[in-house]
Amino acid sequence: MLRGAHENTAVTISPRDYDFRIARRRLEAKPKSAGEKLVSLEDAAARVPDGAILAFGGILYSRTPLALIRAVLRRRPRGLTIARNLMCYEGEWCMVAGAVDKIITAWMGIGLPWGLSRIMREYVESGRVPIEEWSHLGLGLRFRAAAMGLPFLPTLTMLGSDLMSVGGSKTVECPYTGETLHAVPALYPDVALLHVQRADRFGNCQIDGYPHMDADIAFAAATVLVTAEEIVPEEEIRRHPDRTVIPGFAVDALAHVPWGSYPHECYGLYDSEPGHFGEYVAGIEAHGAAGVERYLERYVYAPEAHADYLALFPDAMRADAERRGRELCS
Amino acid sequence: MSAKASATGAVTANELLAVMGSRELRDHQTVFTGVGAPMMASVLAQRLHAPRLTMVIEGGIIGPQWRPGWLPISTNEMRAAYHAQMLPGITDAFLIAQRGFLDVGFIGGAQIDQYGNLNTSAIGGYDRPKVRLPGSGGANDIISLCQRVIILTVHEKRRFIPKVDFITSPGHLSGGDSRERAGLLFGGVSRVVTTLGLFGFEPKTRRMRLESVYPGVTVEQVRDHTPFDLLVADGVATAAAPSDKELAILRALDPDRQFIG
Numbered sequence: 001m002l003r004g005a006h007e008n009t010a011v012t013i014s015p016r017d018y019d020f021r022i023a024r025r026r027l028e029a030k031p032k033s034a035g036e037k038l039v040s041l042e043d044a045a046a047r048v049p050d051g052a053i054l055a056f057g058g059i060l061y062s063r064t065p066l067a068l069i070r071a072v073l074r075r076r077p078r079g080l081t082i083a084r085n086l087m088c089y090e091g092e093w094c095m096v097a098g099a100v101d102k103i104i105t106a107w108m109g110i111g112l113p114w115g116l117s118r119i120m121r122e123y124v125e126s127g128r129v130p131i132e133e134w135s136h137l138g139l140g141l142r143f144r145a146a147a148m149g150l151p152f153l154p155t156l157t158m159l160g161s162d163l164m165s166v167g168g169s170k171t172v173e174c175p176y177t178g179e180t181l182h183a184v185p186a187l188y189p190d191v192a193l194l195h196v197q198r199a200d201r202f203g204n205c206q207i208d209g210y211p212h213m214d215a216d217i218a219f220a221a222a223t224v225l226v227t228a229e230e231i232v233p234e235e236e237i238r239r240h241p242d243r244t245v246i247p248g249f250a251v252d253a254l255a256h257v258p259w260g261s262y263p264h265e266c267y268g269l270y271d272s273e274p275g276h277f278g279e280y281v282a283g284i285e286a287h288g289a290a291g292v293e294r295y296l297e298r299y300v301y302a303p304e305a306h307a308d309y310l311a312l313f314p315d316a317m318r319a320d321a322e323r324r325g326r327e328l329c330s
Numbered sequence: 331m332s333a334k335a336s337a338t339g340a341v342t343a344n345e346l347l348a349v350m351g352s353r354e355l356r357d358h359q360t361v362f363t364g365v366g367a368p369m370m371a372s373v374l375a376q377r378l379h380a381p382r383l384t385m386v387i388e389g390g391i392i393g394p395q396w397r398p399g400w401l402p403i404s405t406n407e408m409r410a411a412y413h414a415q416m417l418p419g420i421t422d423a424f425l426i427a428q429r430g431f432l433d434v435g436f437i438g439g440a441q442i443d444q445y446g447n448l449n450t451s452a453i454g455g456y457d458r459p460k461v462r463l464p465g466s467g468g469a470n471d472i473i474s475l476c477q478r479v480i481i482l483t484v485h486e487k488r489r490f491i492p493k494v495d496f497i498t499s500p501g502h503l504s505g506g507d508s509r510e511r512a513g514l515l516f517g518g519v520s521r522v523v524t525t526l527g528l529f530g531f532e533p534k535t536r537r538m539r540l541e542s543v544y545p546g547v548t549v550e551q552v553r554d555h556t557p558f559d560l561l562v563a564d565g566v567a568t569a570a571a572p573s574d575k576e577l578a579i580l581r582a583l584d585p586d587r588q589f590i591g
Contacts, residue, residue: 160512
């Protein structure tokens with residue numbers, strides 16, 4: 001069995017998740033540089049240490065930092081905790097690669113047409129990787145609380161449900177009205193992995209379309225790694241500062257990676273590839289976890305550079321994804 | 331999805347859920363809706379009697395106008411955001427619901443009990459389950475935060491059980507005022523729309539109560555498909571069957587029958 005495998009699957013919220021004092025001091029000690037952030041994809045991925053809590057940006061198959069996740073997995077990490085509100089198959093990759101000890105999520109799968117995640121079932125039901133489950137808003141507020149520098153946020157969601165007992169969530173009595181509120185604990189990730197439409201070389205990031213939770217995750221994390229479809233001149237960012245959602249001083253490393261979330265979608269630029277998801281799931285149906293291993297070998301470990309990865313997808317296929325992406329946002 | 335329990339032969343289970351769900355919506359309301367039958371119900375209502383219905387989608391999307399044949403598979407993709415009026419982000423979309431702006435919320439579930447509690451997390455023990463399900467997603471938030479929650483579900487014995495294995499999304503918990511006592515002061519499940527009939531909740535015990543059946547369905551049939559002790563309202567009504575117009579709109583929206591089955 002791989003390192004990090006658990007016998008006991010019961011999960012509890014780790015005090016490390018919500019300790020705002022430690023998180024604050026960690027940020028105070030860190031440079032908030034307005035300088036150059038551009039590095040190679042591999043150099044960005046090298047900043048993920050074993051045992052880290054990672055938060056992935058985007059949601060489900062939208063604006064997932066897939067190039068970064070692949071680059072991280074090529075380093076064969078161990079003992080990670082990964083957090084993402086709707087965990088798509090990148091969570092399965094991490095399970096099968098033996099990279100994760102715990103998954104924090106509100107939902108895991110690809111989507112209705114692809115059914116239940118067989119890999120998630122196998123790993124969770126056998127107790128190899130536990131899931132710490134939150135409601136969508138609950139986990140969103142964990143990132144928001146951390147982005148605000150707080151240990152928790154009061155909310156009306158999750159109350160009364162069995163989700164309250166999964167990680168040991170607590171309630172708090174409102175000091176004004178006396179009502180019971182859910183005190184959702186902050187989640188301060190060690191590293192945020194994000195993919196955005198554009199950034200300047202100083203790491204000022206702009207996102208088009210739905211913002212998902214990327215900005216909260218960026219402000220919550222101790223280290224922020226970003227890939228961008230396009231690196232634009234500083235002047236272009238300054239022409240539309242209202243579109244900047246993550247300031248450069250919050251970003252530690254930035255890599256220029258066009259098609260960085262493909263075959264997931266990137267709003268306005270390219271659509272997702274449901275056909276590719278179908279092939280991936282067919283591999284699992286035929287070979288179980290070995291189907292994922294084969295996929296990892298072909299799409300994650302074998303391609304030496306991002307261009308080699310993109311070459312696995314025919315030009316015409318990507319051109320069509322681009323056409324659909326534009327049409328859907330026109 | 332099986333249409334076995336469907337009341338009318340030619341109508342699929344999802345068509346039935348979409349039609350009956352759409353009739354629950356009123357013009358100028360706001361509805362928190364998801365993909366599948368809830369989405370079809372919401373758009374059908376917009377095309378028929380609720381043109382100014384505003385849809386709010388989990389992906390952080392307000393007021394999309396979906397294109398026929400281009401319906402979203404996920405609440406978090408460009409199709410779901412097509413022609414939207416605002417993209418506030420996921421957390422903020424739910425906070426808008428927490429503030430009280432959502433008149434109606436639609437959800438479904440793998441298991442449902444007599445108090446409208448839903449399980450989409452795990453069958454069997456939670457830590458080492460027999461079947462690990464995908465999880466709450468936004469369902470817990472919708473049921474906790476929207477004013478009037480409508481559950482849309484196929485009526486199958488394996489789904490309707492006396493007590494869910496795990497309460498992912500709280501209906502009326504153990505009945506009575508238990509929901510309020512847990513801190514859920516607002517809203518709650520008020521309607522269950524299935525492939526056999528329409529259900530409410532008896533005001534005192536908050537137990538599920540059959541209120542209407544579909545044409546050709548008997549109260550006995552509903553009881554047969556409901557393993558818990560079902561309350562039945564005095565004078566159960568019969569809902570009108572899906573009209574040709576309702577079905578034509580649904581079929582035009584989903585020409586490949588990806589969602590209506």
